[in-house]
Amino acid sequence: MDRPPPSMADNILDRELSSPIATNQYQQQPRPEKNDTDFGNGRSATNEIPSRTGTVAASSPCQYEKRERVVITKNVIVIGLAFMIHFTAFHGTSNLQSSVNSDKALGTTTLAVIYGSLILSNIFLPMSVIRWFGVKLTMALSFFAYMPYIAAQFYPRFVTLIPAGLMVGFGGGPLWCAKCTYLSTVAEALTYVSGHKSQKDDNTVKFFGLFFIFYQMAQVWGNLISSSVLSLGGPVGDNTTSANDTSHLVGELCGAKFCPSIKAEVNPNLTPPEPSKIQLLNSIFLACMVGAVLLIIFGVDSLKRYGAKKGESGGKDASGWKLLLSTLNMLKKRRLLLMLPITMFIGLEEAFLAVDFTKSFVACGWGISNIGFAMICFGVANAIAAGFAGGIAEKFGRINLAILCAFLNLSLFGYMYFYEAKQGDYMKYCAFAAIWGICDGVWLVVINAFYGILFPKDLIAGYSNFRLWESTGSVIGYIISSQFCTSLKLIFLICVLLIGCTGYGICEYRVSKKYKQLDVVISENI
16 A cells, blocks of 8 residues: 655654654554454554555554564574574684685685675675565575585685685675565564564664574584584694694794794694595585575565565665665765774674684684684674673663773783783683674674664665675775784774774764654654
8 A cells, every 4th residue: 555644753754864763663653443353464454554664564553463473583583593503504614714725825715705795795686686586585595505615615626615605695695684674574563563562673683682692603503513523533733743842833923923824834733624524514514504494494484474575675676786876875874984884893803703813813822623612602602792782782772882892892802912822722712702702792783783773764775785894894804814914903903993983983873862853853743
């Protein structure tokens, strides 16, 4: 049906803000009539109106039955489980790339190709793919695109890994946009469940937090599997090298002092695992990806349940070229420009963790087979932080949580810069990974949710921008990984974080100021 005339609050909001960022609390909706219920999907038979996200939402808080809250939560959990299983394989493989496929920087180059193609994917593919297949099927098909990357690990060469990396990147853009669109859409649908009073912004933060609990646990399972498999049969390396010599080498060459020119011939800790162990590991990871596809296909309800149709899930119907123009036009918006540095920082720090931390600190100072054990600490801390971030942000405010996270992040980088690496200092390596996991979990939840609040009328374009600039940060991180020593990269991270926090803080202040002005105007007209 046609969109109803905008309410007074909507008119005020459109005039006050360059793009709406208000929540459902400002929408004035008509009361529904008591009609029969469609028990097939849990929705009453009242009329529906298009929502701010572009999906079709209920016309009142009584539109859905109480049990729909369970269905919505089930869908979020199943998506989280599917992503956890899928990225158990992807993260478990990617964390080893810089150490296992270190010859001619093959592993690092592959990761750069993945995130480079992800940039193009975020521009040209999400809207078209989601329009053709819908949100649910897009997630399933995108999972398939990751499988050749795991299969290529059986024969790791430039001719196999580079094309496989391209497929991962091209599948990643639609995958993450579809996931974000699904979560934002059901977060709004939850506001219309009978007997459940909530705001879309709060639901969005909670659902992203719940999702990232599962998603970040992928680091735990992926690294537990990789370390367990690679540790079979005892340690790998040159046993003729004395412990004193190795300890001396670690102190001189590892940590912030590590440079890309250091090879296994210099430090025996960098000796790659046996090929048979790598093949066993890849077989396990390939099976995980198959299981994730099946979970999405058979365990997740289509957004048609909430009135959304193909091409209507979070954005206007547009081709990749139109999305490119939309992306360029968004760069004219101050709030997006302010968010770019912190968004790129997320990509940079993830690239540093996957390549530089795992090789400079863990592999160099503890051994390649132990990378997974350190990254398990990252995964556990990351999942816990993601789970509590939503509730903490709701109680104390996003900006306060971000300030605390930034302080913790800067302290970590500073300590790592001055830290003198020691052979087998697993307590420090695990502590670094755990603190990193806390910061990363908070940034992912807060910034993801904030994008949904900033761009509610164009979710696909908004989240495409997030993935675009996050991927740009990752590509930069992978490129400089093989060019500079770790100390310089730590300084670079500190600078980008400081700039990013400044931009994010200004953006939050502007949003808060506009909300207060809107509250005043609405109260005067009621």
